[in-house]
Amino acid sequence: MLIGQEITVLGAGIGGLAVATALAQRGAHVRVLDQADAIREVGAGLQISPNGAVVLNALGLGDALTAAAPRARAVVLRDFRRGDEVFRLALDRADRPYHLTHRADLIEILRKGAVDAGVVVELGRKVETVTPGDRGATLTFQGGSSETVPLLIGADGLHSPCRAALNPATRPFFTGQVAWRCTIPLDAPVALAEATVHMGPGRHIVTYPLRGGDLMNVVAVEERDGWAAEGWNHRDDPAALRAAFADFAPEIRDLLFRADKVYLWGLFRHPLAKHWSQGRVVLLGDAAHPTLPFLAQGANMALEDAWVLADALDQEDAIDLAFNRYASQRRSRTARIVDAASRNAENYHLRPGPYRATVHLALKLGGKLAPHVAANRFEWLYGHDVTATP
Numbered sequence: 001m002l003i004g005q006e007i008t009v010l011g012a013g014i015g016g017l018a019v020a021t022a023l024a025q026r027g028a029h030v031r032v033l034d035q036a037d038a039i040r041e042v043g044a045g046l047q048i049s050p051n052g053a054v055v056l057n058a059l060g061l062g063d064a065l066t067a068a069a070p071r072a073r074a075v076v077l078r079d080f081r082r083g084d085e086v087f088r089l090a091l092d093r094a095d096r097p098y099h100l101t102h103r104a105d106l107i108e109i110l111r112k113g114a115v116d117a118g119v120v121v122e123l124g125r126k127v128e129t130v131t132p133g134d135r136g137a138t139l140t141f142q143g144g145s146s147e148t149v150p151l152l153i154g155a156d157g158l159h160s161p162c163r164a165a166l167n168p169a170t171r172p173f174f175t176g177q178v179a180w181r182c183t184i185p186l187d188a189p190v191a192l193a194e195a196t197v198h199m200g201p202g203r204h205i206v207t208y209p210l211r212g213g214d215l216m217n218v219v220a221v222e223e224r225d226g227w228a229a230e231g232w233n234h235r236d237d238p239a240a241l242r243a244a245f246a247d248f249a250p251e252i253r254d255l256l257f258r259a260d261k262v263y264l265w266g267l268f269r270h271p272l273a274k275h276w277s278q279g280r281v282v283l284l285g286d287a288a289h290p291t292l293p294f295l296a297q298g299a300n301m302a303l304e305d306a307w308v309l310a311d312a313l314d315q316e317d318a319i320d321l322a323f324n325r326y327a328s329q330r331r332s333r334t335a336r337i338v339d340a341a342s343r344n345a346e347n348y349h350l351r352p353g354p355y356r357a358t359v360h361l362a363l364k365l366g367g368k369l370a371p372h373v374a375a376n377r378f379e380w381l382y383g384h385d386v387t388a389t390p
């Protein structure tokens with residue numbers, strides 16, 4: 001079904017490069033268009049959980065991932081003030097690789113995989129509007145030129161023109177939370193590949209080492225009334241980040257003391273797209289189901305989507321059947337993940353008092369007495385393998 005098909009992917013991000021590779025490996029002629037003038041990524045970390053890693057593996061990129069990104073041993077939840085361990089989720093199952101990667105490294109792995117599979121990447125192509133039609137989709141580019149393509153995959157992220165074309169305008173709302181991100185070079189490399197969450201009242205901070213432990217990735221979230229812009233590239237004063245976490249454990253204060261280049265953005269909730277496809281246009285990744293970052297699943301969902309969509313297009317003779325098959329396999333899973341991510345912030349941000357003490361005690365005891373029960377709670381998420389033959 002895919003051999004010789006002309007497919008255009010809008011967006012050379014994680015989902016776009018992955019779906020392009022999966023389609024090209026099955027015989028399609030794939031072009032990826034992106035607004036950027038070079039494929040580069042912001043300096044930030046990304047957790048690739050087993051459900052995303054299986055897709056990279058199936059695309060033949062597993063070895064490159066393992067070489068670039070150490071496997072995480074655990075996610076550890078800690079109390080904010082003293083840093084005491086509250087809960088530990090072991091991630092060291094041999095058959096369930098969980099990686100802590102640098103975004104730039106992952107994008108380079110995916111770009112190379114796509115080019116090796118024969119995908120053509122065209123940069124500097126910012127699309128302003130998308131018009132779905134019965135026999136293709138018309139793209140209008142910045143500068144006024146336009147082009148009609150036979151089949152378009154909208155992997156164009158949070159502010160997707162493809163999503164806008166398929167769905168009536170919906171306004172995201174500010175969640176009352178902002179997040180800082182930064183990477184901090186370390187003098188002495190950290191040996192422990194663990195992701196740590198220090199949980200405080202109305203705030204939490206996630207830290208994990210990247211690139212052999214030379215760099216610490218930081219994402220710090222604070223509840224606040226004021227609005228902050230949505231977007232990754234707004235610089236902020238590191239002093240504001242230090243002030244917000246001044247009552248956190250010494251290891252966090254010491255780390256933040258070294259932060260010199262920090263970015264701040266407002267966290268917004270976007271509704272899931274109601275329509276995932278129309279005519280010969282289909283959405284994938286953040287364009288279909290934007291998520292808050294509190295479960296570290298946005299990129300993993302985009303990877304899962306990529307595999308399922310390529311498979312559906314390969315299996316079904318008719319495009320509409322393929323799109324329906326894809327959406328029916330993805331809609332409820334992505335909705336569940338997005339919902340779980342939204343609830344996580346509440347769990348992290350409990351105020352001191354009896355309720356918080358009880359929740360933390362239950363987590364501590366549960367983790368110690370029945371660690372397998374805790375691990376099983378995440379089986380639906382990490383144990384899902386979209387590449388397994390049904």
Ligand SMILES: Cc1cc2nc3c(=O)[nH]c(=O)nc-3n(C[C@H](O)[C@H](O)[C@H](O)COP(=O)(O)OP(=O)(O)OC[C@H]3O[C@@H](n4cnc5c(N)ncnc54)[C@H](O)[C@@H]3O)c2cc1C
Binds near residue numbers: 034284286295299
């Ligand atoms: C702080 C933070 C931490 C995160 N941590 C994790 C994590 O640990 N694990 C995880 O799984 N996810 C994480 N995520 C989420 C993850 O980064 C996203 O969900 C993921 O990148 C989505 O992939 P995508 O391919 O849908 O979109 P993107 O990767 O955003 O790619 C979209 C592409 O489309 C291009 N584009 C957009 N508009 C146009 C246009 N008009 N014309 C042409 N090109 C266009 C863009 O240039 C971009 O290259 C995190 C997110 C944040 C904010």
